[in-house]
Amino acid sequence: MKLYFAPGACSLAAHIMLNEVGLSHELEKVNLKDKITADGQDFTQINPRGAVPALEISSGVVLTQNVAVLTYIGQKSESKAFNPTPDSITFFRLLEAIGFCEDVHSTIGPLFASDLPDVTRERLIGLVGRRLSQVEALLEKTGNGYLLPVGFTQADALMAVIVNWTAPLKIDISAYPLTSALRDNVFARNAAQKALKEEGLI
Numbered sequence: 001m002k003l004y005f006a007p008g009a010c011s012l013a014a015h016i017m018l019n020e021v022g023l024s025h026e027l028e029k030v031n032l033k034d035k036i037t038a039d040g041q042d043f044t045q046i047n048p049r050g051a052v053p054a055l056e057i058s059s060g061v062v063l064t065q066n067v068a069v070l071t072y073i074g075q076k077s078e079s080k081a082f083n084p085t086p087d088s089i090t091f092f093r094l095l096e097a098i099g100f101c102e103d104v105h106s107t108i109g110p111l112f113a114s115d116l117p118d119v120t121r122e123r124l125i126g127l128v129g130r131r132l133s134q135v136e137a138l139l140e141k142t143g144n145g146y147l148l149p150v151g152f153t154q155a156d157a158l159m160a161v162i163v164n165w166t167a168p169l170k171i172d173i174s175a176y177p178l179t180s181a182l183r184d185n186v187f188a189r190n191a192a193q194k195a196l197k198e199e200g201l202i
Contacts, residue, residue: 002056006029015199016195107128156182
C-alpha cells in the first residue's frame with residue numbers, strides 16, 4: 001500500500017490507523033498547492049480531485065475520501081472496534097461518526113484560506129463553536145472519552161486531527177474539555193506519535 005499524504009492534513013488520520021493496525025505501507029508526500037508528489041508526479045493523475053488522503057491498495061487501484069480509506073484500513077484489522085460486523089448497527093454507527101467528523105472538517109478547514117473575507121470567517125468561527133459543542137455533547141454521552149461506545153476507532157483519529165487544526169488557527173477550545181482530551185489522548189498513542197514523527201511534525 002502507498003499513502004499519499006500532506007503533513008498534518010486529514011490524511012494524518014489514515015496514517016495513524018495504518019500504524020495502529022500494523023499494515024505495511026509506503027508514504028508519498030504531496031504538495032497540495034502545486035498538486036505534485038514528492039517524486040514529481042502530477043497528483044491529479046492519482047486523485048483527480050487533488051485531495052488527500054489517497055491510498056493505493058494495489059497497482060493502479062486508489063481509494064480516496066476518508067470514509068472509504070478509514071473503513072478499508074479498519075477492515076484489515078481483527079479489532080472489532082475498527083472492523084465491526086458488516087450490516088450491523090455498530091458498523092453504521094462507525095460510518096456515521098466518520099461522516100460527522102467530515103461535518104466538523106468542513107467548518108474548520110476553510111479557515112486556512114488566506115483570502116477569506118472577514119464576514120465569512122466570523123460566520124465559520126460561529127459554526128466551529130456549534131460543531132465543537134456537538135462533539136462535546138457526544139463525548140459526554142458516551143462517557144468513555146471517545147466518539148463511540150466501543151472505544152477508540154478510526155473516527156477518533158480523524159476527529160483528533162481536525163480538532164488539532166484549531167491550534168495554528170488560534171481558535172480557543174478551552175470551553176470544550178472533553179474534545180481537547182480526545183485530541184490529546186489520540187495523539188499520545190504510539191501509532192500517532194510514530195505518524196507525527198514520520199510526517200516531520202515532531
